[in-house]
Amino acid sequence: MPWKIGTLWVCCLVLQALGPFSSKAADSEVLKPRVPQDQIVEAQSWKNPFSSTQENIEKGKQIFHGKAFCVTCHGRDGKGLGNIPGLVGRLPRNFTDKDWQAVRTDGELLWILKNGSPGTAMASFIPLVLTEEEAWHVLLYVRSFGQP
Ligand code: HEC
Incomplete structure (x- = not known):
């Protein structure tokens, strides 16, 4: 069913957007010049x-x-x-x-x-x-x- 694929894709986008808030990503952000x-x-x-x-x-x-x-x-x-x-x-x-x-x-x-x-x-x-x-x-x- 196409809507299911659509939902999955939206979830992926949301997860990607949340990425910077995970602690590992936040640390590397702090280390950038x-x-x-x-x-x-x-x-x-x-x-x-x-x-x-x-x-x-x-x-x-x-x-x-x-x-x-x-x-x-x-x-x-x-x-x-x-x-x-x-x-x-x-x-x-x-x-x-x-x-x-x-x-x-x-x-x-x-x-x-x-x-x-x-x-x-x-x-x-x-x-x-x-x-x-x-x-x-x-x-x-x-x-x-x-x-x-
Ligand atoms: C109004 C709040 C505030 C005050 C007052 C303040 N800072 Fe900061 N300071 C910050 C924030 C927010 C950051 C993070 C900036 C960033 O991540 O680029 C920071 C970052 C820094 C950094 C790190 C920069 C880097 O290259 O990573 C140094 C060093 C620093 N402050 C020194 C000081 C000193 C010394 C004083 C007093 C003279 C001072 N700060 C006063 C909010 C403040």
Whole structure:
């Protein structure tokens, strides 16, 4: 009966559409580069001029919890909050995700702080909220969530 074949086909389409919401697909989505292809090589060449000392991480922590309000979306534990009212696009990044930590260079993360992640709630922070120097300190703190 033709309608049965039609129904089957519609089901396939629905399953395909739901695919991105399965946890595996969602992870690979998070790992995709955020910096556009024509800028990524340059962004990857930017190195953090500050070393990961306890003092520098602490400075980044103060900014993360303080004037840059990163904590309101990424959470005290860096795991990223879900269900934020009015949030469009993807959920705030979980900084404890080791796979994500491994695929991103420091330069790519600085690019995000300069430009934001288009189409998501992640806005640009440099230069309005943070100087580049402060941003590098915050990134040392972001990296510390990936440590065992
Ligand atoms: C209004 C909510 C919000 C605030 C405030 C916010 N973020 Fe985000 N952040 C997001 C969202 C949503 C994403 C996911 C964007 C994406 O998947 O492309 C994100 C992603 C990121 C990423 C990952 C980008 C990548 O390449 O995967 C970094 C790093 C980051 N944020 C750092 C920060 C820092 C540091 C602050 C404070 C200076 C901050 N965020 C403040 C919502 C926020």
